[in-house]
Amino acid sequence: MFALFQHYNSYLEPVIFLNNKDNWVLSMALRAFNDTYNSQWELVFAASTVMVIPMIILFLVAQRYFVEGIATTGFGGR
Helix, strand or coil, X not given: CHHHHHHHCCCHHHHHHCCCHHHCCHHHHHHHCECCCCECHHHXXXXXXXXXXXXXXXXXXXXXXXXXXXXXXXXXXX
């Protein structure tokens, strides 16, 4: 789950490997909303909200397994 979140939010690797705008990932497209002289903050906030929604849905669906995995790997004071 942590690896999925990390790769979903990755920015540096796609910047290195992708140079065509048709193949951009969401984090690169989100960065494209900010320009040196012009920032459209309402679009940045709307796009970041849309970008987070799939991860929230995935977490809510898999929450039981996620919490169970964290609970079973700890020491628990036994």
